[in-house]
Amino acid sequence: MTGVCLDSLCIPLNAERTISLLLADNSISDLPEGEELAILPSGWRAVVGTERSTITFEPAADDRGLNNLQIRELREYYWRIQFSSADEDPSRLIVSSSLEGSSSHAGWKPKRSKDLLCGTFQFINYLGSAWIAVRDRQIGSDLHKLRFDVVTTKLDYEFEYRAMVEAIASECQQLLLEWGSPTTLHITTDPERLAQTLLEQFLFLRHVLGSEKLQLYLETLRRHPHTRLVAERQWEPAAIACPTLFIQDPLRFGRDWIVAETNKRVFPPIYALEIIEERRFDSLDTAPNRFVKFALENFRSLCDQVMAATIRGKSLAEEQGTAWREAKSMRNALDAFLISPFFSEVGEVQQIPFDSQALQKREGYLEILQAWLLLDAAAQIDWPGRNDAYDGTNRDVATLYEFWLFFVLARAFQHELGMSIERDSFEAVDNALPFCCRADDGRMVVNLKQGAASFCRFTWQKEGARLRLHFFYNRRFDRRPLTIRGTYSKEFRPDYSLVIIPDEFEDENWLAAERNAESQGRIAYLHFDAKYRVETLTDVFGGQEVETVENSARSKATGTFKNADLYKMHTYNDAIRRTVGSYVLYPGDDPKNETGISRFERYNEIVPGIGAFALKPKTGDGMRPEGLSFLVEFISDLLDHQLSKFTQNYRISYWTERTLRESAPDYEPRILDFAVDPIPPKDTQVLLGFIRSEQEAKSCYETETFFCHAVEWNVAGARNADGSGVPGEPSNLDFDPFRAELLVVYHQNETANWIAKVEDVRLVSAEERSIETNRPLAEMHAAYYYRFQLTHFQSIERRNLASIVPRRPGQPICCLLSEFAACPKIAA
Secondary structure (H helix, E strand, O other), rough: OOEEEEEEEEEEOOOOOOOEEEEEEEOOOOOOOOEEOOOOOOOOOOOOOEOOOOOEEEEHHHHHOOOOOEEOOOOOEEEEEEEEOOOOOOOEEEEHHHHOOOOOOOHHEEEEEEOEEEEEOOOOOOOOOEEEEEOOOOOOOOEEEEEEEEEEEOOOOOHHHHHHHHHHHHHHHHHHHOOOOOOOOOOOHHHHHHHHHHHHHHHHHHHHHOHHHHHHHHHHHOOOOOOEEEEEEEEEOOOOOOOOOHHOHHHHHEEEEHHHHHHHOOOEEEEEEEEEEEEEEEEEHHHHHHHHHHHHHHHHHHHHHHOEEEEEOOHHHHOOOOHHHHHHHHHHHHHHHOOHHHOOOOOOOOOOOOOHHHHHOOHHHHHHHHHHHHHHHHHHEEHHHHHHHHHHOOOOOHHHHHHHHHHHHHHHHHHHHOOOOEEEOOOOOOOOOEEEEEOOOOOOOOOOEEOEEEEEEEEEHHHHHHEEEEEEOOEOEOOOOOOOOOOOOOOOOOOOEEEEEEEOOOOOOOHHHHHHHOOOOOEEEEEEEEOOOOHHHHHOOOOOOOOOOHHHOOOHHHHHOOOOHHHHHHHHHHOOEEEEEEEEEEEEEOOOOOOOOEEEOOOOOOEEEEEEEEEOOOOOOOOOEEHHHHHHHHHHHHHHHHOOOHHHHHHHHHHHHHHHOOOOOOOOOOOOOOOOOOOOOOHHHEEEEOOOHHHHHHHHHHOOEEEEEEEEOOOOOOOOOOOOOOEEEEEOOOOHHHHHHHEEEEEEEEEEOEEEEEEEEEEEEHHHHHHHOOOOOOHOOOOEEEEEEEEEEEEEEOOOOOOOOOOOOOEEEEHHHHHHHHHOOOOO
C-alpha cells in the first residue's frame, strides 16, 4: 500500500478521544478535523490533500527505517490541542518537541493562553526522526508521543542518502587496505566513543547489508546453500537393509549370526540378523554455514547494541530515531532467518574458514564475509566529524553530500587524473589536519569535520612537467597582507579549495612551498561549493531573465535571491586573491548541462571563470557519480592551462603580480593629457634628449625633430675636407631608441617647458641630416643619427633631472615616465 498525502491530521491523545492534536501546514487557513481513513491508525482523522501537500502517511515506511508519518523540511507547520469538552483545562498539558533540544530550537514556537494551546514549528537544516510529546501534569506521564520523519522535497532523497553512505563505507574500507592494518589495538572505555564506534559499524554494515540486499542474500543462501555429502552408517535388520556394504565384507558389516535350521550336516547356512546400512545425504553443517550463522548472530548483537546506545546524551531507544528504526528492521530480518530450519542442524563455528572457496566466491556468502570484515574495519577508523552528518537521529544529507564529494574528488584525482598522493603524519599544519592518517596509537583517523580544515596532497605529471596540488576541505581565507594567502575584505571558507603550485617550488614543508609560490605570484586557487538542495542550473544561476529594478526590489523584500550561488562564486573570485575559478557542485539530473550554460569565462580562456557541475550519487559505483567525467575533463584542461606560460591568464597574472609588488607612487596622478590612450607611466619610456642651448630646444620644437648619435666617425682616420668620412663604432647608448614613446629635452639638468610624443624613429646618415637641417656636413659629429619625429607637443612645468642625469651629461638618457614625474618641479 502506498502513502497518502494529507492537508491536515487529527490524532487522539487519550483512549476516550476527548483530547486530540491537530497538525497542518501553516499555509492552510481552513482546518477541519477530517475523516477516518482505512490507511490511518484507528481514531486518526485527516483531510486528504494533493500531491503538493506536505504531510504524508506511509504504512510501508517501516521497511525503509522511516516513521509512517513524514513532513517536509523548511515548511512551517501549525499545531493545536483540541478538547471535545469545554470543561477541559489546557494548563494541565505540556507540549514539547525534539526541536527544543536541537540547534534548530528557534523553529519551535508554542503559544499558550487561557483557552488555547497551539504553536508553529519548522525544521531548518535537519533531516531525520523527530517527535512532539503531550504530557499531562495530573497523571505525570505522556498522553502521546507523535513520532515522524523530516524529509526533503527532493524525489531521490532516500536513494541518494543510501548511495552516499554505501560509497563512503566502501571508500573507508579501501583506505584501510591502502594504509595497511594497525600495528597496535586501540581499546577505549569512553561510552560516547563506544557508541560512536557502534554507529560507524552499523553504517558500514548497512553498506553491504541494506534491507533489500539482506533479503536477497538470505534468499540466495536458502536456495543455493553450501552443503557437504555425509555418509551415515547404522545397524538395520538384514531383511530390510541395503546389503551393499555387507556383500563387500560380511564379517565386518554383519552381526548376530545364526545357523539356519537345515538337514545339511556339512557347512550349514549361516545368517546375520543385522547388517550395517550406509545412507548418504547433503548436510548443511559446513564450515561456511557455521561462519554465516556466527556472522549473522554478530550482526544481530550489533543491532541490539545500537538500539540500546546513547548518543550525545540521548537514548536512541527513547528517541526511536533513524538508526534505531533501521537497526530494528535489520534485527527482525535476521531473527526471521536465524530461526529458520536452515540453521537447525548448523553447529557452532570453530575457526573462521578464510580459505573456503564458498566464502570467497559464492554469492551471498561473499557479501556476508565482507560485511563481517567491515565491522572490524569500522572499529579501526576514528572519524570525529561523522556525527555532523549522522548521529543516529539526524540525517543531514547536505553535510553527507559535502563529505561524499571530498571522497569522490580525492579518488578521482588519483584514478581519473593519474595523480600520486602524498602521505602526511598526524600533525596540524596551518590549522589543517591531513584528511587520512595514522595516529600514534595505530588508529586510522579520518579528519573530515565541518568548520575544521583538512587536506590531502597530490602530484600531477604530464610530459615531464609536474604540478603540486593541495586539496583542502573548509580552508579559511581571512584578511591578510597583499602577498599572503587570504582576502582583502572579510573571511571566507569555501567547501573545497584546490591549490596549484609549480613543481619548482617543491619543499619538504608544503606550507613553505605555498608561501614561496605566493611570494612569486605563481600560485592558483580553484574553489568548489557543494549545494545539495540545488537540482538544476536555474537554481544556481537563475533563469535567462534580466535583473530588473523590480526583480531586485522583490528579492530584497522577500529575502530570496535566485542568483545567490552565482553571486557567491563571483565573491570568491573577487575577494580571495589569486583565485582562477569558483564552481558549484550539485546533485542535478543534467550532468551534461544541456539545459543551460554551465560555465562562464571572464576572458577567452578556461580561467578565470565561474560555473557549476552536476554530480549525482548513484548505486553500484558510488565513487563515480553521474557527471564526474565532465568535471574531470575540466580539471585536466585547467592543469594543462596552468602548465603553459603562453596563455593570456599567465601574462595577466605575471604583470599583475609585478605591479602589485611595487611601492605605491607618491607623485601627482596626472602629468599628461594626450588625446591618445596612454600606456601606464610605469611602462612608458621617456627619452631625455641632451641639448647645448635653449636655441636647440626651440629648433626641436619648431622642426618637430630631434637627433642623437647612432654611429660615430672612425677615429683612426681623418675626415675628408667636405666633412665626409668612414663610419666607426656604434654610439654607447644603454637603451633601445626605437622603444622611446615620449621625449623631453634638457640642458644643465633642467628640462624644457614642453614634452612631445615620439611618432617615428629612423636611422639617417650625416649627409641626410646636413641637408635636412641646412647645415654643413663638417658640423655633423656622427656618421649616423637616430631621427625622432615628434608630435602632440604639450606644455609642462620645468623639472630638475639631477636625480636621473649623471654628473657628466652630454648624451640622451632613457627613463620611465613615473621616474620623470618623480623629479622635482622648478619654480617659475
